[in-house]
Amino acid sequence: MGEEQRRAPLFEALQTYAGRVRAPLHVPGHKMGRGADPEWRAFLGERALSIDQTEAPGLDDLHAPEGVIAEAQRLAAAAFGAWRSYFLVGGTTAGLHALILAACTPGETIVVPRHAHRSVLGALILAGLRPRWVRVAFDPELGVATGADRASLKAALPGAAAAVLVHPTYYGITSAIAAEIELIHRSGLPVLVDEAHGAHFAFHPSLPPSAVSLGADGVVQSLHKTGGSLTQSSLCHLPRGSRLDPLRVQEMLRLVQTTSPSYLLMASLDAARRMLALEGRSAWDRTLALAGEARRRVEAIPGLRVYPTDDATKLLIDVRGRSVSGFRAAEWLWEEAGVAVEAAGLTYLLAVLTPGDTPETVATLVAALERLPSDGGVPALPPEPPWPEVVMTPREAYLGRKQAVPLAESVGRIAAEMVAPYPPGIPVVAPGERLTRDVVDYLSFAARAGWHLQGPADPLLRTIQVVVE
Ligand SMILES: Cc1ncc(COP(=O)(O)O)c(C=O)c1O
Structure with a gap:
């Protein structure tokens, strides 16, 4: 440069x-x-x-x-x-x-x-x-x-x-x-x-x-x-x-x-x-080396696997072999070891390394993961969500007149808000899409299973916002 x-x-x-x-x-x-x-x-x-x-x-x-x-x-x-x-x-x-x-x-x-x-x-x-x-x-x-x-x-x-x-x-x-x-x-x-x-x-x-x-x-x-x-x-x-x-x-x-x-x-x-x-090349050299070391050490822990991400500084850790969900593992890491990961899902933890990390942060993560207890298994992954039926633009649905109705009574209505359960982390429904029987069943299942739901005004999804027709 x-x-x-x-x-x-x-x-x-x-x-x-x-x-x-x-x-x-x-x-x-x-x-x-x-x-x-x-x-x-x-x-x-x-x-x-x-x-x-x-x-x-x-x-x-x-x-x-x-x-x-x-x-x-x-x-x-x-x-x-x-x-x-x-x-x-x-x-x-x-x-x-x-x-x-x-x-x-x-x-x-x-x-x-x-x-x-x-x-x-x-x-x-x-x-x-x-x-x-x-x-x-x-x-x-x-x-x-x-x-x-x-x-x-x-x-x-x-x-x-x-x-x-x-x-x-x-x-x-x-x-x-x-x-x-x-x-x-x-x-x-x-x-x-x-x-x-x-x-x-x-x-x-x-x-x-x-x-x-x-x-x-x-x-x-x-x-x-x-x-x-x-x-x-x-x-x-x-x-x-x-x-x-x-x-x-x-x-x-x-x-x-x-x-x-x-x-x-x-x-x-x-x-x-x-x-x-000025220093990006050397800083990311160090980070990539540190991430490589972290990957090897986490892989050596029984029951853990690190997914081969294209950006090697993202440690996507598969925790299924440890009989614990990623959500529970993240909670345990924070409460018992003060380790805060970037994200967790049903099957994984995501740890992000940058030039701000040191061998100590990696050692702390590895030492905590070695002690990670099992928690009776991991629920099965959900199937892929149903494919959306777009009936009006997100703008018309989101900014138009809307009302909250019980989720169970929403079949056939047009959604006026997004709901993205984690997993799978993508919207099952977006504003302007038809709430078909399949979509409502999927959302009811996700809500009952206690998955994190991004988007809805009612975080427990007892109700969902729909377009006033
Ligand atoms: C894939 C992706 N795109 C966009 C954003 C929005 O970025 P920002 O938080 O910088 O507005 C995020 C934030 O997490 C993201 O993960």
């Missing part, structure tokens, strides 16, 4: 401003911490609060950048190999919303894999789009989604306005994304990639390639997940040759992002980009 990557223009400008200002007669009202709760100030430190600023002199404007933010975004584009990069203060959620709003107009059809994150469904609601869902392949043993089904993707493309891909999955599993992008481009559609879990990919050759280098048209990455920036800060990239109009993307970013973007978040993106550009 070039010399210019040693700079962090926004972070530097904030420090200069904090050192120079004598009378900050503007918001934020805590005035560099002086007006903040003393315990909070002491905890966070005055220096952190001194750079929690707004569009003060020399600090540029995220929504019309011409100075240090423009420069910081240019450096990010260079580091990630993109044509244009934009800072996000509303997470990857905001970036996906903006890209989808930019690529489509109301009423159009968009191709979306069923395992897409709920932020994509949110974009469909905002944009008034009709989803054409793509079937998802599952690992038959662990029951986790491994990617979009190619034949289903191909069949969904004709007549659509854009397609979304998820790369990698939450579990670090990638599909043949280069071939998928090519397939979608052959139909003339732009490809929007949710790379929330791949912000580190560009910085090490043993990690999967980033969609930025594979010809996608828009890519969003949660730098806060694996890239070292603060929670909520993400990046939206337009790769070279993107079919999206940057002016329209910026317009949509202005629509979905706050007018008071946090300079702490933006400076953390600037600093994280610098660190990745």
Whole structure:
């Protein structure tokens, strides 16, 4: 990477401003911490609060950048190999919303894999789009989604306005994304990639390639997940040759992002980009070595197996051989050993390693896993959910008049909310879809089994929200 990557223009400008200002007669009202709760100030430190600023002199404007933010975004584009990069203060959620709003107009059809994150469904609601869902392949043993089904993707493309891909999955599993992008481009559609879990990919050759280098048209990455920036800060990239109009993307970013973007978040993106550009290769070298060591040691524990993820820094641990569910194992690890994993499912635990990990964190995980007790077995994996019948757009169903009805009495109605039970971790129903007998039976089973249900207003799903017809 070039010399210019040693700079962090926004972070530097904030420090200069904090050192120079004598009378900050503007918001934020805590005035560099002086007006903040003393315990909070002491905890966070005055220096952190001194750079929690707004569009003060020399600090540029995220929504019309011409100075240090423009420069910081240019450096990010260079580091990630993109044509244009934009800072996000509303997470990857905001970036996906903006890209989808930019690529489509109301009423159009968009191709979306069923395992897409709920932020994509949110974009469909905002944009008034009709989803054409793509079937998802599952690992038959662990029951986790491994990617979009190619034949289903191909069949969904004709007549659509854009397609979304998820790369990698939450579990670090990638599909043949280069071939998928090519397939979608052959139909003339732009490809929007949710790379929330791949912000580190560009910085090490043993990690999967980033969609930025594979010809996608828009890519969003949660730098806060694996890239070292603060929670909520993400990046939206337009790769070279993107079919999206940057002016329209910026317009949509202005629509979905706050007018008071946090300079702490933006400076953390600037600093994280610098660190990745300068030290990413060596830092991820160490992380991959540590993950390899962790994998070997966990595999050596009787009853445990580590799934061969494409991103080796994701440890997807199959706990079935230990006669314990992943949910129970995660609870035990936390309560008995202070080990907090990223996620758990019926059959697995997911541990995420980054350059912030050390041999000690791995040793603590391994020592706890060695003591993991069995808990009388693991319930069988659920069958694949029934295929949805879309009868109106998510926007019409979600934003229209709705009512809660007992789940048992909802057969034949149109859902006005999403329900995604874990497992299988994908929506069984989304707003605008018919609640068929099969769907209601599936949801009743999931609710009775006590699975975590993402989406419904009633967390126990005694009732479900449906469209008033
Ligand atoms: C696959 C995927 N996409 C998008 C998001 C949304 O990202 P953010 O939390 O940065 O808004 C997440 C968050 O967990 C995710 O897992």
